[in-house]
Amino acid sequence: MNDLTPLGDLLDHHVVGHDEVKTALLLALVTREHIYVEGPPGTAKTRLAEVAAKGSDLDFFFYQLHxxxxLAELVGDIVLERRKVRTDGAAPGTAGEAERIHQRIEPGGLxxxxxxxxxxISRAPGEALNVxxxxxxxxxxxxxxxxxMAAIATGNPMDDEYYNEPLDPxxxxxFALQLRVSGLIQxxxxxxxxxxxxxxxxxxVEQPDPEPVTDRATLDALHKRMxxxxxxxxxxxxxxxxxxxxxxxxxCNETNSLLTDRTFLVKAIKILRGAALLAGRDAVDLQDLAALSWMTTFRVPPEAHEALPRIIGRVSRQVRAV
Amino acid sequence: MTQPAPDRRTTELAAAFVDLRTALGRVLIGQDDAATGLTLALLAEQHAYLEGPPGCGKSELAAALAALSGARTHTLVFHRDIRESDLLGDVLLSRHRHRGHERLRRELIPGPLLQAEVALLEDLPRSPGEALGPLLRILAERHALGQPLPLESAVATGPLEQVEAPIDPLEPGQLDRFAVQHRMTGLLTGELFDEAAVLLEREAAREPSEAASRPVAGSAHARAVAGAAPRSAVMSTGTRNAAQRAAASLRIEARTIDAYHRLLDRLRQRSADESASGDRLMSDRSFSSAALRLVRAHAFLRGAPAAAPRDLHAIRYMVAHRLPDEVQEDFDHILEELLGDPPNVTMTETGAQMPGAQSQGDDSDGAAAASPASDSWIDDQADLPAPPTLFGKPPPPAQVDPLLRALVGRIERGRIDPDTDPGGQPRGYRPLRDLDEVIDADVIEALLFTEGRLPGAPRTFERKRRSAGGAVAVLRDISASMAGRLTVWSSQVVLGILRVAARRRMRVGYVEFHHRALPHEVGGRLLHRSYSRLAEQAGQAKAVGQTNYEAPLRTALEGLRGGSGRNRHIVLLTDGLPIIGDTTVRRERQLARRLGVALHTVFLGNGDCPPVLDDISLETSGLRFYGRPTAGGGLRLEER
Structure with a gap:
């Protein structure tokens, strides 16, 4: 039992299965990291994201990428500010009114x-996603x-020929956390x-929109405790x-992987702390290292990702032995 | 104009920059060379380009330089849709009545970028050519909209050149505007595990930042301090400018100039070696004024009264995109040899301590011991792996350009999809055709248009993108007869095709074959975009077995069958007659015709080209090439 148990229950109430994704979503909220969930159509990706977002009573922004x-659709309206200024023209007949036009963005959306x-997210071209x-x-x-606090993105499998906008790795x-889901029935x-x-x-039959079961204050307190x-x-x-x-x-190197310092030396520490907190511990335990495999999904070659539980097991045994 | 300042004053000025270097070195762990390069750039008033993998701290370091130096700064994040007004400033639109008619004039008011002393240009290569051109000109001239700029240094950041990235890398000529060029390596991928441990410890000790009390929604405007702790300046603008002036007027010893000439000779010689990979651009602009400014800055930072030959070490912060990779790696060695004595003490040792020591006083010794070797900043990750060597010495390169040019021509010709794409990069302007496009139109013209005061339609971006369609499968003969040089050459051909495909975002397939077909699939698919993985694979091929055309063609056609699009190619690379399987590959030729796949054949052997290859290409309108050994032992590809 932890402060996010109600949100976990809410996810269970609305979506069957997908326990890993659910835990990772809670982890994203606690650590304030972004999460990417990839899977074929109809596997409750968007539903999970929506329930987690709406169940936490936060200001919510939903955007369907295309x-x-x-940029303007994501960040708000582009506003033109026009201000009258006087000009003193040097040449005869050029003095008069002028207008200074300033373009800015009225913050909205994201x-x-x-x-x-x-x-x-995989439907938008890489150039647009950059900003x-x-x-x-x-x-x-x-x-x-x-x-x-956190962005939850969903996407279709990158190698699916059906969509011709493969996401730039x-x-x-x-997205610190990255998971792959597959359909329960499939x-x-x-x-x-x-x-x-x-x-x-x-x-x-039809699920109504979920009511908030947790709030900003709870999430702030959890983040601080983390x-x-x-x-x-x-x-x-x-x-x-x-x-x-x-x-x-x-x-794993710079060509075949994204083993970046930011992710694995800075964010990994946060993820481990969050995992320990969700498990009700006040110190990170070796078993919390399992959360690392939610970070490697699309960052290392498939064989390395699959081997991760084995690597963690081996390393943990060695560390315990010392 | 400016007399050299008195000694004590000079010492103080140098000390300020040494402090800057020390403070910068503490920002990131294990990135001392980048810190030194930026310090030198600011002191010499040169622009700098930092490139590196994501998440290695490029932006953080650049921002720290601006903050610590106390300079007025402006950050500009480059992206696809950046506009001239973002770079230059607001538009001033004036109307004058003149003899009964109205005259509209449009001017620009210098914006924050033009008022910055240190400009931070993040993700520079993400910008389309339209915005980049004016910017690079401004950087070079330090003059815009008819007035000189206060700009001292522009620091740009960019990703490592990666074939997968959906951006056009900057050309060496564009990068030449940045005197200092540095390639950063991640601690993990650079295998600097001791530094990584220091960073992990620092993160584990991290307190909840102010970020926990972020501004609530709606007050995003509030300029609250977010994320990293603010850094206070270590020097005043007066000190900074005085130091820059003093450094610029530092005397250069005659023997230094002499050594510099010899260094340039040596670098020219080494860069002339054709087998070396990487850029070559030793422009007059960079290697005269900029280089000597950096050499002076190096001496100044050392507290020396004049620039000695050892200060030529500053040149190594310039070479990332100017010299071939091999020469870069050897730079310290070349210079050392030239100076004829052991490597000099560099600033890393005199100026600053090992970073990461903050709040971990007693660890600093251990960390210092783990300090990387002085040349560890060199990133030896080439764009694509070098072709395999044979008996330690690579044969002369295969001249694959004719094939690639012809192939590119065919790929372009076969392209049905229009180039213009609403999600693409702005590549010029055209008149507005549809009101929906107003979002992409020139703001001022759109404004005038809506007010009915613009004759004609406002101009809007013409967006284009490289066609993502198309696929090419490379079938490479690795039968025993392909051993030796042929293996190396065919690797080069494969790498060349991969580059062409990567540039056009075509999906690629790679099948090696002898008596059997050995497809290299990714995620169970023959066609994919993992270019570098295939490139690695292509460098490792070993020649065994006998030749069979049927199996690889069948495999490739099956792989291409599922895909859509008309732009599909197979390149068959072989040196001999098929011995196994259907040697006429009749069924495969039929299938290729039906699918509209062009079968290009490249014959590399010494003997006569098997007629079946001609038949294959002619029937499917593919290209026919053969490789002819050149006098120097290289290979030249020509059309059959």
Whole structure:
């Protein structure tokens, strides 16, 4: 039981299965990191994002990306300010009225939201996404900080030939947490039965929009408590060993991976703290390292990502032995 | 004009910049060279370009330079839709009545960028040519809208050149405006694990930032302090400018000039080697005035009364896009050899301590011991892996250009989709055709248009993008007869095709074959955009087995069958007759015709080209090439 249990319950109430995505969404809210969920159409990606966003009573911005996405649609209206000035023309007949025209953006959309759902991010061309992702990354627009806590993005599989806008992997780096979902029915897991039963019983026909079950104050307090979670030398050593293994054994480098310092040396510490907090601990434990695999999904080659639980297990045993 | 300042004053001025260097070095762990490069750039009033993988701290370091130096600064984030007015300033529109008619005049009022002393240009390569041209001119001339600018240094940041990135990399000529060029490496990918441990420890000790009490929604305007702690300046503008003037007027010893000439000779010789990869641009602009300003700055920072030969070390902060990678790596060695004595003490040792020592006093020793070697800033990640070497010495390169040019021609010709795309990069202007396009129109003209005062339609961006369509599958013979030089050459051909495909965002497939087809799939698909992974693969091919055309053609056609689009190509690279399988590949030729796939054939062997290759290409309107060994032992590709 932690302060976000009600939100977790709400997610369970609205969506069957997808436990990992649910936990990762809570983790995103606690750590204030962005999250990207990728999966084929109809796998409750958008629903999960919406429930998490609306259930937390934050200023909410939903945007469906498309091929022509323009900056103005995301950040507010472009405003022209016109001011009359006098000019003293040197040449005869040139003195008179002049107008100074200043173009600025009236903040809206992403700039004023506390939580944002960016749907179908893989449909917008990389050139258009660049500004958006930069805002997400720096959490400021120009010189002004923005109140955004977390952005939840969804997308279709990158290698799907059906959509011809593959997401630039460097853009995906802005999302600290990245998960891949597959449909319950397609993958034939047990929850598929629950899902069908639920609809068959007629109890859930159309879900109304969820009511908030947590609030800004709770999230602020949690975020503050996150920093009190201790990250001991053993955990740090283990984290570094995992990263070292990825670089040296799995040959992750700048061409095949996004093993960036920002993500794995700075944000990873936050993610580990958040994972420990959600598990009700006040110090990061070696088992919290499992959360790292929500960071590597699209950042390292598939074989390295799949091997991660094994690497973490091995490193943890070694660290414990010392 | 300015007399050299008295000694004590000079010492103080130098000390201010040493403090700046020290403070900069503490901002990022393990990026001392970048800190030194930026310090030198500001002192020498030169522009700097920092490039590096995402998340290695480029922007943070650049912002810290501006803050610590106390300079008036403006940050501009470049993006697809940036406009001239973002760069230059507001528009002043004046109307004059003149003999009964109204005359409209449009001028620009210098904006914050033009008033900045240190300008931060983030993600510079993301900008389309329209905005970049005027900017680069301003940087070079330090003059805009008819007045001189207060600009001392512009610091630009950009991503590492990556074939996958959906941007056109800046050309060396554009980058030449930036005297200081530095390529940063991440701690993890650079295998600097000791520094990584220091950073992890620093993060683990991080307190909740003020960010926890972010401004609430609606007050995003409030200029609250967000994220990183504010940095206060270590010097005043007066000190900064005095130091810059003093550094600029520092004497250069005659032996330094002499050594500089010899250094340039040496660099020219080394860069002339054709097998070296990377840029070559030793422009007069950079290697005369800018280089000597940096050498003076280096000496000034050292507290020396005149620039000695050892101050030529400053040149190494200039070379990232000016010399081939191999020469860059060797730079310290070349200079050392030239100076004829052991490497001099560089600023890293005299000027500053190891960063990361803040609030961890007792750790600083350990960290200092782990300080990277002085040349560790060099990023040895080439764009694409170098072709494999044979017996340690690479053969002369294959001249693959004729093939690539012809192939590009075919790819362009086959392209059906129009170039213009509403989501593309602005590549010029055209008149507005539709009111929807007002969002993309020139603001002032749109304004006048709506007021009915513009004769004609406002101009709007013409957006274009490189066609993302199309696919090319490369089939490469790796049978035993392809051993030796042919392996190296065909690797070069494959790499060349991959570059062409990457530039056009075409999906690629790569199939090596001998008696069997060995497709290199990613995620279970033959066609994908993992160019660099294939490039790595192509560099590792080993020649074994016998030749079979049928299997690889079948594999490639199956892979192409699912895809849409008309722009589909297969390049068959071989040196010999097929021995196994259907040697006439009749069914595959039929299938290719039906699918509209062009089969291009490249014959690399010494003997006669098998007639079946001609048939394949002729039937599918593919290109026919053969490789002829050149006198120097290289390979030249010509049309059959």
């Amino acid at each position: 091929r022509d996405t323009r 700039l004023t939201a506390e939580i944002a759902v960016l749907d179908d 958006l992702l930069r805002i997400l990354n720096e959490r400021r627009f120009g010189a002004d900080p923005i109140p955004l 460097a853009n995906l780096d802005r 993958s034939g897991v047990d929850e598929a039965k629950t899902l069908i039963d639920r609809f068959a019983s007629g109890s859930v 920093y009190a979670v201790e990250v001991g030398a053993a955990v740090r050593a283990a984290l570094l060993d995992v990263l070292r293994t990825l670089v040296l054994e799995f040959e």
